[in-house]
Amino acid sequence: MARFKIGVMVDSFRLPIPEGVRKARAVGADGMQVYVVEGAMKAETLSAGARSAFKALVAECGLEISALCGDLGGHGFQIAAENDTKIRRSKAVVDLAVDLGTAVVTTHIGVIPATDDDPVFQNQLAVCQELGAYATARGVCFAIETGPEPATRLRHFLDLVASPGIGVNLDPANLVMVLNDDPVQAVFTLAPYIVHTHAKDGVQYKPCDPVKVYNAFAEGGVEGLNIGELFNEVPLGQGAVDWNRYLAALETIGYRGYLTIEREVGANPEADIRTAVQFLKARI
Secondary structure (H helix, E strand, C coil): CCCCEEEEEHHHHCCCHHHHHHHHHHCCCCEEEEECCCHHHCCCCCCHHHHHHHHHHHHHCCCEEEEEECCCCCCCCCCHHHHHHHHHHHHHHHHHHHHHCCCEEEECCCCCCCCCCCHHHHHHHHHHHHHHHHHHHCCCEEEEECCCCCHHHHHHHHHHHCCCCEEEEECHHHHHHHHCCCHHHHHHHCHHHEEEEEECEEEECCCCCHHHHHHHHHHCCHHHHCHHHHEEEECCCCCCCCHHHHHHHHHHCCCCCEEEECCCCCCCHHHHHHHHHHHHHCCC
16 A cells, blocks of 8 residues: 555646646546635635535545645735735635645745744744634644745744644755755654645755745746746656655654645646656655
């Protein structure tokens, strides 16, 4: 029996969502993840009928929903003036997760500052404690995606949040590309909190400042940073993630959840995803 389940981010196919769900089944995945913050799947506007229809489609394809992506973009929860709206929208995503039968919502919260007394840190902490309480009451976990800060810093933050409703979506490529942080060590550092993972690979060409990188993503100014000169996402097995050691580490800590393939670049995402599924199946 396989150690882990394989998922696919259906948006990565760059197709209408129903076609993406069917394509996830066609490439051999066990489950799928979908963005629910805009478009046809937007949590606040998705009708009861549309929710039932989507759930039926996923079941018809023999898939599970590994997680929803509730990433609202921008600066995450760093800016206090934006957080009332983002909390309301995030709670709507939790409610959608309940309706669709999944227990995980992944998101970015913005770069966690290096000091606890930073006002941005306090904003993030307050929001995560509120959302954690809401998610816990509904049987859902908000999973913060790795990448903007070292795993040790995220672990400290999670220990302070101290809520079963806030966990980790471990993305090994993000750690490699932006921080040159070791994904294998990150597994052990974040072990109690890992509820979902993204299967993605990458390389770092030059050291970079994660604050500048994520600010550029948030504000749409990535071109000025020459991202391609700093790091790059590559197909699974072609980057710096040591997949044998990484998967062994996940097994060691008792993780038995999803490896959800996310492909954010590339001219032929379907081919890359299909190859990624086979790459993982050969190792699990």
